[in-house]
Amino acid sequence: MTPLLAVRELTVRTRTGRTLVDRLSFTVAPGERLGLIGESGSGKSLTSLAALGLLPEALTADGSVELAGTEIVGASEKRLTAVRGRDAAIVFQEPLTALDPLMRVGNQIAGPLALHRGLKGTALRKAVTEELERVRLPEPGRIARSRPHELSGGQRQRVALAMALACEPRLLIADEPTTALDVTVQAELLELLDALVRERDMALLFISHDLAVVAGVADRVLVMKDGRAVEEGPVRDVVTAPGDPYTAALVESARTLENALTGRRTPR
The missing domain is CATH 3.40.50.300 (P-loop containing nucleotide triphosphate hydrolases)
Known part of the structure; x- marks a missing residue:
């Protein structure tokens, strides 16, 4: 193989x-x-x-x-x-170093979805919500509107995982x-x-x-x-x-x- x-x-x-x-x-x-x-x-x-x-x-x-x-x-x-x-995508030890502290996390997940899957508008917003739900974050709408410092460490790492997996990399x-x-x-x-x-x-x-x-x-x-x-x-x-x-x-x-x-x- x-x-x-x-x-x-x-x-x-x-x-x-x-x-x-x-x-x-x-x-x-x-x-x-x-x-x-x-x-x-x-x-x-x-x-x-x-x-x-x-x-x-x-x-x-x-x-x-x-x-x-x-x-x-x-x-x-x-x-x-x-x-x-x-x-391939990567998840780091400390999500605060990987996430933009000034940008809402939903927009950060949207970035790779727009780049690699060409999504925009309603389809893009729906995909962001689905990725947050997939990593088992409650209230995905609220989470998407939040900035990293407004979330707990575990929530931030789940966001980082959602961002890494958004485009379904092979590795x-x-x-x-x-x-x-x-x-x-x-x-x-x-x-x-x-x-x-x-x-x-x-x-x-x-x-x-x-x-x-x-x-x-x-x-x-x-x-x-x-x-x-x-x-x-x-x-x-x-x-x-x-x-x-x-x-x-x-x-x-x-x-x-x-x-x-x-x-x-x-x-x-």
């Missing part, structure tokens, strides 16, 4: 030459769920940004990132705009999407994300420092340390028989791992 996302020898460096991601390679097949895990500074979030051509100007990327047949590394902004939202990248939320809201959002991705048969690149969370949503896991991949394989194989000492330490620290594995769906 042709990969939906193919990362080959990806290297990310600072302008001073410091290597932050070192010759990283992996693939994500259509409909597959890959968990990318590592501690802070391991390079996992930089990898997610590189996958959509969103790296800061102070960083450079070499190697190849092919998304749905489009080479991302070195692509023009026009080319990247056509890919983002349509072929969703979720970069620590629940870390900033309390435990109860985190569990609700993870269940919602799992249900929406499964309903649409989307591929998922789920990034986290928490192996227990990854075990609950992913089919396969890639462990990163200091910008490099140290282990990769099916989730159950990696967590029950880790082959790298760093992975073993992650498993040891994941106190709820057994519950996550017991409650998760059967890997495909």
